Amino acid sequence: MPVYGFLTLVTLLASLACTGIVSAQVKGQTLTGEWTSDCLPIGKNGRHGVVTRVRITGREIVATSQVYAKSSCQMPTVQVNYRGALSDVAVKERYIDFTHTVQTITFTPNIDDVVRHYNNAADGAGCGLKDWNTNIAASVAGRSCTPFSFASAGVMLYERAWLDDDDLRFGNFPFLWSAVTEADRPSKPADLILHRTGN
Numbered sequence: 001m002p003v004y005g006f007l008t009l010v011t012l013l014a015s016l017a018c019t020g021i022v023s024a025q026v027k028g029q030t031l032t033g034e035w036t037s038d039c040l041p042i043g044k045n046g047r048h049g050v051v052t053r054v055r056i057t058g059r060e061i062v063a064t065s066q067v068y069a070k071s072s073c074q075m076p077t078v079q080v081n082y083r084g085a086l087s088d089v090a091v092k093e094r095y096i097d098f099t100h101t102v103q104t105i106t107f108t109p110n111i112d113d114v115v116r117h118y119n120n121a122a123d124g125a126g127c128g129l130k131d132w133n134t135n136i137a138a139s140v141a142g143r144s145c146t147p148f149s150f151a152s153a154g155v156m157l158y159e160r161a162w163l164d165d166d167d168l169r170f171g172n173f174p175f176l177w178s179a180v181t182e183a184d185r186p187s188k189p190a191d192l193i194l195h196r197t198g199n
Helices: 112-119
Strands: 033-036 040-042 048-057 060-068 076-091 096-109 156-164 167-170 194-198
Touching (some): 048 194
Antiparallel strands (some): 033 048, 040 048, 060 076, 076 096, 096 156, 156 167
């Protein structure tokens, strides 16, 4: 049974990508709007696929990472959703610093095979939960879901974003959920690239 877990949000969740940059601008561009990754291979030998979308409106970030059974991003298997609140946005010359407070992080299994795997997982894929149901979201905030340990609801995280024309990258999100002090703020962008797909 392949691991359908949050090998993704690679992303997310979104993804998972949360930029709290409400009307902040770098090089005259705003981060407010919608950002989407390409279909990216994940999992063992890249056999699965994932697409991450981030929507930034006002002081809210909503990110979704959809995991697929195939590397061509067909046959959805698990969806990861993140919702956060932005604060302390500071526009620098080459990047934007901000904090975001976790409101919700959820997994939604899309197929019965994933539900069975999660409910019987001994490898951490089920986040320690045993009552998964198809197309029903479950909170994973504050839980360890191989290979990620998610922050709990209410935790404020320190983040940095880099904008290059219409490409956006974050430093920690959605891979690292433990940056709870200024000293933890990332100093370089992660590999995940999000492209502007809406205003």
